[in-house]
Amino acid sequence: MASSGVIVAFILLPLLQMVLEPSAELMAETAKDPDVIRAIGLSIWAAAAAAGISLVFGTPFAYLLSRKRFAGKKLLESVVDLPIMIPHPVIGIALLSIAGKNHWFGEILIEAGIRVMGSTVGIVAVMTFVGLPFYINAVKTGFDAVPVRTENVSRSLGASATATFFRVTFPLAWRSMVVGMIMCMARAISEFGAIVIVAYHPMVAPVMIYERFTAYGLKYSQPVAVWLIAVCLVLFLLLRVFSMREEAAA
């Protein structure tokens, strides 16, 4: 009992202190700062893009992992989990090392006029890299919960594989996709170490918090931090409520 109290206090005490410390005026002032608005906006926007990319590319992959048995599947699953294990700055370094002109992939990007270093593309790339495993694992669990037999019955009734996905699998698994996107976004917004290496500018919120902390100290970094978690909390709460209401209706 005592230990759970300690743990809860350990988590809540610093957060509460950080939220309560900045004065109202300072908070209001920060909210009007266009740099802050831009940074938080970029964080959310880029994280949403990462979640969108995960949705498009991760969903078929999660379905494959959930439904098919094949040699090397365990290995493939470990590969998917790799971004969770790798230290964050290393991810930044790794992404940069294929984005430069001494790598064929970097050459293609340069040919296409796509810059990774110091660009939104770079930020989205990092966020997708770190968020994708969370999306795939959540959605795979969701697909696992859809009985294969319901899909089989759908096929036997005349529905093609695609029609079966949209009429049976998706309606039963979309909630796990929402959850997967929330988790992917949460992970993406919180990323600092890899982003700071790939793109110091344009500035995402965590980089701005770090910059204000090193330049002006704790007092000036706190309001940005509070606004960032406030915006994130509202966003995730909305998504969560939305998916739960549908669940209650079903």
Next chain:
Amino acid sequence: MIRIEDLSVRLSTFRLESICLAVAAGEFFCLIGPTGAGKTVVLESVAGLISVDGGRISISSRDVTGLPPEHRRIGIVYQDSALFPHLTVEQNIRFGLRYHPEGNRFPAARLPSLVEQLALKPLLKRSVTHLSGGEKQRVALARALSVEPEVLLLDEPLSALDPNFREEIRDILKQIHEDTGITVLMVTHDFSEAQYLGQRAAVIREGKIEQTGTVEAVFNAPETPFVARFVGMKNLFPARFQGCRAELENFSLLVDAPPGEEKSCLAFRPEEVRLSRAGDSAGAGNGFSCRIEKILPRGVLSEVRLRAGNTPITAMVTTASLCRQGLAENDRIFAGVDAARLHVL
């Protein structure tokens, strides 16, 4: 109607080998076997739900081996119903109508009578999640039949049901088959279901068909020791035959006619064993003396475990006759079997 030729399927832990089956048009065919024998694999091969490694499957003379399930014109009912949980009863039943080759009209016209027959009208607007097992299975049946399939595939449709629902669904299946004359391939591990519903049956064991024939033939004349045990011939012993005499390890019995030379087993059902105190009245003298090891009451019938030397024999007799004769454990008695009830294999 359904023709399976030389079917082989290799899965990671299991293989089906050279399965050959033919189900005639309008026939109720049962594929029987214990859990893990490969029954469902055969069914899902017919449905096109698993890829086969060899052989041919045809439905109504169409080779469907390479066809996806949606083009095979089949209906399938699983033991757990596999209803679509996000749809109402009616939406479940109507799910496949839009894919019917004749459009929505023709089968939709038949839908009311199907709903009527399966007593689903009061349930139509309900969600499927809170239905009883019997109701779920009726919905699953309606859904499968709504697209007017050429064959109905049933995967242990009664196994997950409570006994009273089981009888209800069993009777409905029989009725539907009689009314529509649809070809049915049912998979079951319960021989009594096959006896009630099936016309012909095949017994499958470890991916191979052991015996095919009418249900009566399989029941009365099993061809292998496995099938014999499966259809309830618990007493199965190796035997040497000399004319009509079957020599077992601890006793001998007389059979009806001299069996062929390849025969090496004698089998009989526990229900065919008659017990008596007297030495000669039971089984018209065709019997052996033995000791009652254990009496296990099973309601109207009692299971009596006997031992003749070191051969264990099981008998099922009415509890009333046990009482009447005052038989008790450890009594030495005489057990008899009619020669006509002895099966040689």
